[in-house]
Amino acid sequence: MKTIPLILLGCGGVGRQLIQHIVSCRSLHADQGVRLRVLGVSDSKTLLAVSNVSTAELDDGSLLEICRVKSRGSSFTALAGFGEFQVFTDLEVIRKVLDSAMLLGRSAGLALVDCSASSDTLKVLNQVVDLDCCVVLANKKPLTAALEDYDKLVSNPRCVRYESTVGAGLPVIASLNRIISSGDPINNVVGSLSGTLGYVMSEIEEGKPFSEVVKVAKALGYTEPDPRDDLSGMDVARKGLIVARLLGWRINLDNIKIESLYPEEMAPDKMPLEDFLTTGVSSLDESIKERVEKASQNGNVLRYVCVIEGSRCEVGIQELPRNAPLGRLRGSDNVLQVYSRCYKDQPLVIQGAGAGNDTTAAGVLADILDLQDLFP
Ligand SMILES: NC(=O)C1=CN([C@@H]2O[C@H](COP(=O)(O)OP(=O)(O)OC[C@H]3O[C@@H](n4cnc5c(N)ncnc54)[C@H](OP(=O)(O)O)[C@@H]3O)[C@@H](O)[C@H]2O)C=CC1
Numbered sequence: 001m002k003t004i005p006l007i008l009l010g011c012g013g014v015g016r017q018l019i020q021h022i023v024s025c026r027s028l029h030a031d032q033g034v035r036l037r038v039l040g041v042s043d044s045k046t047l048l049a050v051s052n053v054s055t056a057e058l059d060d061g062s063l064l065e066i067c068r069v070k071s072r073g074s075s076f077t078a079l080a081g082f083g084e085f086q087v088f089t090d091l092e093v094i095r096k097v098l099d100s101a102m103l104l105g106r107s108a109g110l111a112l113v114d115c116s117a118s119s120d121t122l123k124v125l126n127q128v129v130d131l132d133c134c135v136v137l138a139n140k141k142p143l144t145a146a147l148e149d150y151d152k153l154v155s156n157p158r159c160v161r162y163e164s165t166v167g168a169g170l171p172v173i174a175s176l177n178r179i180i181s182s183g184d185p186i187n188n189v190v191g192s193l194s195g196t197l198g199y200v201m202s203e204i205e206e207g208k209p210f211s212e213v214v215k216v217a218k219a220l221g222y223t224e225p226d227p228r229d230d231l232s233g234m235d236v237a238r239k240g241l242i243v244a245r246l247l248g249w250r251i252n253l254d255n256i257k258i259e260s261l262y263p264e265e266m267a268p269d270k271m272p273l274e275d276f277l278t279t280g281v282s283s284l285d286e287s288i289k290e291r292v293e294k295a296s297q298n299g300n301v302l303r304y305v306c307v308i309e310g311s312r313c314e315v316g317i318q319e320l321p322r323n324a325p326l327g328r329l330r331g332s333d334n335v336l337q338v339y340s341r342c343y344k345d346q347p348l349v350i351q352g353a354g355a356g357n358d359t360t361a362a363g364v365l366a367d368i369l370d371l372q373d374l375f376p
């Protein structure tokens with residue numbers, strides 16, 4: 001039986017769902033001859049990990065209890081004395097991850113799985129890459145950091161997977177990689193890549209207020225921890241950048257033209273999230289309703305679109321015919337149209353649920369399993 005030892009960073013909506021998937025797929029994975037050995041799980045403050053990473057693992061009871069505690073909103077300290085694990089805080093967290101990577105990297109192997117929404121994980125991810133470990137990301141931020149950090153992170157492509165960063169569980173990165181490695185030049189990519197903005201746009205067409213549907217999108221697990229990451233277009237820009245860099249573009253986030261749905265004075269550094277959700281977002285209801293109605297009078301709908309073409313990478317609202325491929329999208333579905341030599345007149349189209357904890361965590365799990373040939 002193959003074993004994949006892993007440490008999970010981030011135990012929010014996606015991280016917890018990943019743990020649930022790992023536990024519920026035990027017998028499926030056993031039939032496939034592979035076992036996922038979870039050595040540790042962290043949130044923003046604490047890492048719970050086994051002391052002997054060469055032989056031990058967090059048992060399923062402990063993993064499920066970790067999920068229960070975090071979904072109640074409690075901290076990991078509520079688990080003191082529950083299972084056979086040690087508690088690491090502050091600098092000890094990185095030390096434990098790096099010690100594990102040093103010990104396992106060249107023998108049993110280690111996958112560091114980033115389901116956080118933090119930029120702070122970049123350093124440890126790059127350190128474990130240097131130690132011959134694998135990394136799997138749902139978190140877009142490390143991949144959208146400065147080019148030199150990105151280059152380092154993806155320097156050993158066989159050991160890096162990040163399918164869930166674009167289109168959640170949809171096979172976007174894998175499909176693009178196949179086209180690229182076959183020498184088929186990709187000329188143009190157009191997509192609707194935000195589950196949140198897709199959901200928001202199609203719900204306001206039904207007459208619901210913007211502020212209300214933003215809150216529902218958050219409750220459904222579609223938004224980033226701060227939904228302004230979605231509404232500013234920044235989350236889509238990150239996905240655009242990940243795709244553009246995969247296509248070989250040497251660009252950074254500030255080379256992307258981004259349209260925000262809220263004014264500068266509501267930005268995270270100027271308005272607390274709570275104020276944005278209680279008063280800020282509802283002050284936008286009327287202007288967004290007018291924009292949607294104007295498009296509707298022209299027989300059109302509004303969609304938030306990402307375009308990567310020529311030397312242009314931009315994300316913003318477009319008014320599109322209701323029956324256009326992007327206009328027909330409903331709910332949190334994403335669509336990506338890829339034009340290349342082989343897909344010249346009719347694009348390759350990848351479409352389906354593009355957000356949500358279940359599909360995102362399923363994408364992360366599939367990425368981990370995809371690495372199995374690198375493990376003994
Ligand atoms: N939901 C979706 O549809 C999709 C999400 N993603 C990505 O998945 C990631 C997770 O999203 P989601 O689960 O919704 O986010 P949550 O906010 O629910 O969870 C984030 C988790 O990361 C932890 N965390 C924060 N900083 C660090 C850190 N420095 N080290 C380790 N852990 C940290 C948080 O800790 P604490 O609990 O202490 O706050 C929390 O447990 C995001 O990057 C998101 O963009 C990607 C595709 C789709």
Ligand SMILES: N[C@@H](CC=O)C(=O)O
Pocket residue numbers: 165167168193194195196197222223224230235354355356
């Ligand atoms: N917040 C994102 C989640 C997936 O990346 C979205 O709405 O698409």
